Amino acid sequence: MNSIQFTVLGEPYGKGRPRFNRFTGTAHTPEKTESREALVGYEYRRQCGAFRFPDTAMLDMRILAYYSVPKGDSKATRAAKLEGFIRPTKKPDMDNVVKLVADALNQVAYRDDTQIVDCQCRKFYSEQPRTVIIIKQIGKENEHE
Numbered sequence: 001m002n003s004i005q006f007t008v009l010g011e012p013y014g015k016g017r018p019r020f021n022r023f024t025g026t027a028h029t030p031e032k033t034e035s036r037e038a039l040v041g042y043e044y045r046r047q048c049g050a051f052r053f054p055d056t057a058m059l060d061m062r063i064l065a066y067y068s069v070p071k072g073d074s075k076a077t078r079a080a081k082l083e084g085f086i087r088p089t090k091k092p093d094m095d096n097v098v099k100l101v102a103d104a105l106n107q108v109a110y111r112d113d114t115q116i117v118d119c120q121c122r123k124f125y126s127e128q129p130r131t132v133i134i135i136k137q138i139g140k141e142n143e144h145e
Contacts, residue, residue, distance in 0.1 A: 002137040004109070006047035008040055011129045012065035014092025015100035033100065040104035040133075048109070053137055055111040060118040062134040065097050066126035081125035094121040101133055109135060 016033040029037075053059060067088045069081050080086045098121050102113035110116075117138065 002139075003135070004044075004048045004051060005132065005134045006044055008043045008131045008133070009128075010039075010131075012067060012092060012097050012123075012131045013100060014096025015103065016096075036100060037104035040101055040131075041108045044105060044108055044133075052108070053110045053115070053135070055115075057110065057115055058117045058138040059110060059115045060136045060138050061098070061102065061116050062119075062136075063094075063098060063101055063121040064132040064134075065094070065121060065123045066128065066130050066132070067123065068129040069125045069127070082127070084124060086125070088123040088125060094123060097121055097131070101131070105133075105135075 013032075013036040015037075016029070065088075067090070069078050073081065077086065098119060102116060102119075106112055
């Protein structure tokens with residue numbers, strides 16, 4: 001297997017900034033970020049089993065983030081969003097979505113997210129908010145495509 005795909009249901013979520021304890025000076029990951037990372041890891045294992053890319057593999061990660069349409073939108077605006085004419089320009093930022101997914105899959109889908117050499121994150125609206133993650137192993141024959 002050189003490609004996997006799995007889905008995490010619910011609104012896309014981005015990695016939160018680390019919080020610092022001003023007394024000890026130590027940093028910790030926000031609880032909500034930890035629980036979302038755990039959910040990504042759980043869904044990967046549930047849908048992809050124990051498959052893990054080789055430790056030396058070069059990986060291409062694609063993330064499709066589907067956000068729910070706000071309830072207050074007019075019918076015309078809602079239709080334009082669902083048809084892809086209007087795309088989400090709201091939080092979370094796509095780089096934080098990528099960071100959360102990539103970190104959550106360390107030691108689960110691959111050894112380390114440093115193996116990701118190509119990445120794309122796209123944001124859309126949908127009736128079913130979710131995040132679809134596709135990871136492919138890149139071979140030497142197609143590394144410059």
